[in-house]
Amino acid sequence: MSANISPTSTAHNNIRSWLFRDMKPFPRWPVTLLLAVCTSVAIGTSSYLMWAHVTASPIAGCGGGGGWVDCEGVANSRWSLWFGVPVSLLALGIYLVLAAALAIAASERFSRRVRKTGWTIVTAAVFAAGMSAVWFIAIQFLLLQHICLYCMLAHACGLIAAATMVVAGPLRPKSARVIAAVSVAGLMILVGGQMLTRPPATFQIETFDVPAGEAGMEELDTFEMTPPGQADQSDEGVEDGFFEAPTAGFITMPSMLFFGVVDAGSVQAQPPPQRIAVIQGGAAKLKVADWPHIGPSDAKFVVVELFDYNCPPCRETFETIRGARSELGGQVAIVLLPVPLNADCNPSIKETGPRYVDSCNLSKLAVAMWRLDQDKFSSLHNWMLGGDQPPSYAEALAKANTMVDPDALKAELASGVPDQFIARHVALYRRVGEGSIPKLMFPRTSVVGKYTSVKGLIDLIRREGG
Template identity: 35%
Template sequence: MLVASSIALVTSSYLAWASLTSTSVAGCGGDLFDCSNVLHSRWSSVMSVPVSIPAILSHLTILSMLFWEPRTERSNTIRWSVIGLVAFSIAAAGLWFMGLQFFWLQHLCPYCLAAHTAGLVVLGAYLMSGQTTRGLAKPWLATAAVAGMAGFIGLQMTNEEPITYEVIDYSQDDVSDEGMIDFEAPAGGAELFEAPTVSIVTPEPSPNLEIQLPTAQQWSALALSFAHPMSMLATEITVGSETADESDSVAENQGEEAEKAPVSNTVRLLKNVKLETASWPLIGKPDAELVFVELFDYTCPHCQRTHRSLEAARKHFGDRLAVISLPVPLDRDCNPTVRSTSSSHAEACELAKLAVAVWMTDREQFEPFHSYLFESKPSYNQAYAKARTMVDADKLESTMRSSGPSEYIAKHVTLYQRAGSGTIPKILFPETTVAGAVESSQSFINLIERNLR
């Protein structure tokens, strides 16, 4: 108990110092082991005090009780009652904070885990010490500890969501229409960003070998022509009339198809870049009033939390809001800005290409598949199997074999580089870029209202 409490005291003291001085935690940086994310979350403090401070006080209490040598039985009862109460409390706190890291934040702080584990060891040592009968009964101590922890959590719930993103403002730069750049999607024709032509191989339909036999009317006309040759002229006039009618019908169908062609809207971002909503993966309607661009990775925890707040914002704005959703994998296989690929992003390229392929195959299914990838967090094999149930499987396979998805991802990465690369997700508005997780739905709503007036 003495050793475990001492270890927890040292690690908690270091974390308190790092929090109070805003110092980076040594040896703690990466996608999974990210102490900065843990120590700057809303759960890292209570009433503006770092939670490591109450931890320090708790372990100091246990150590002082262990070194205290009471002379009366009553004092000894008090001693072990205090040790038991604090031991149950720090164990309950340890379970709470480890659960937050594993299941909510999805980032781990090794120092925090060491302190919480030491707290659990303290409780185990207390329960096996043989001194539990000298204090209050264990059920009473456990109940008091749980009640105290519930109050502690309640105080934490009142904490405001910390600002976890940076807003980069371009509004001071003058931009004219002459300086605007059309950031075109991969397609045929001239490409400002030298995107190759996208060619999607679609399965060729089987030739129609059905033999059309003459109709009864045609047999009658043929027989009549032998008896009365002048009847051929009437037949030609009739056929010509039918051909004209068919031409008119084709023209009408073409007109209807033109009317059904997808409408589009132009979005401006990064001072002088324009995108057409109909040319890129889109969540919402292409002619929506409010449109911005999101750069993200399906395997990024920050992006997953931002997706939750964005969904709430979309419900708030309804059909007025649309999002050009461009996956930017944090995987060196398709993103040269990444120096080394973390194991958590090992399938990021494949998932991003699959999402684009679903959009290229059936745009109506992109939104539900996009949500599925964020909410279910599937492996690539699971995601591919799901995609085959949502769109035409043969067309999807043909699209995946084509260069189209890879070329779209390359264009996304190019736009990501123009936005400064670095942190994702990135929200690109006309005059500003928001870099980092937006975890509060109200904060997202406020950003949209402020930047898409």
């Protein structure tokens, strides 16, 4: 009596026989060891990235603030998900399958037929890992222009493993090409899923429970403002990370900083309105009139923004702010504090990305323009953020020289005062937690990241900016 053999079983046997036909000798131990090392490293990095995603923990030792090395920027991008599933989980799954298949393929305890199956699975897994690595490396370099060191380490392992199997794998070329074609199909599914995945939110809203008016001011030390075009001759030092000089004074109290700049050389008959901008529940306070701003210094509503002229999310948020200002008119003032994402003037940035090379100079130029002519500052600020691409420093300087006296601008830039302002902006950036920009800050609320809803911002300003 003959056994019944299903067509499906027959097809599986035929495919397996075709793949195994003329299989080359199994790789020697150095190949197996190299694959094991690559797999172990990739499992470790993928596990850590998965843990960071699940726990919403910062990724250790990997830049930040939008620099070239910025794991947070990569991990929070749309390309970190596949239909809502973290790609680190997919990578972890591939490498765990690879590890199990490699353990079977390399062990002499199993039959040759089982080991052949193991090596076939190893080949498929490393090809999938290698092709995915090419895709994600291209995404980081070409689209995000940020790299994640942990991701790059895992991708390097995938590429090394794939190259190893091409050179020393046991499958014959025809079989390897079939496995590669299946891996390409899998990659297309990955890419398609990422294209169809809804991008994650580009911003987060932080709230602060400390009432803004609880902490009063005991004393405020004021200093004479260095007039535009004159170098500061003060020998004041640095305390608690904040520059204290004749251009600015501050007083430190528990959980509160007061930033103030007093212009003693002003030609105005009346002192400027003392509208105070409070942020993070009273953790910091700024006199609107004493800092670069657009809009009336005594406006009903105030927003404090930390940004970089070269930061793409900042440029998109600028359009939202412009729309909100058009609606609110003179009711709102925007305190504009450029924070360069450049290690030359911002200690929080460990490595300067290529797009931020001019950030320090552009920020100082903006402050210098504000010091010389606040109306012209508004025009220059809008011009620098309003185009499709940020201007180079040479272009911005040429533009500024057509708006004010070039000699006065040169003297102001050489005075060192714009540098002091930028140092204070950076100090405030560090005090409020560093991380992503732009930051739109109100007394009880901060919006961190790209914000593109004009109506949402108007509602937020009316609700939180008073």
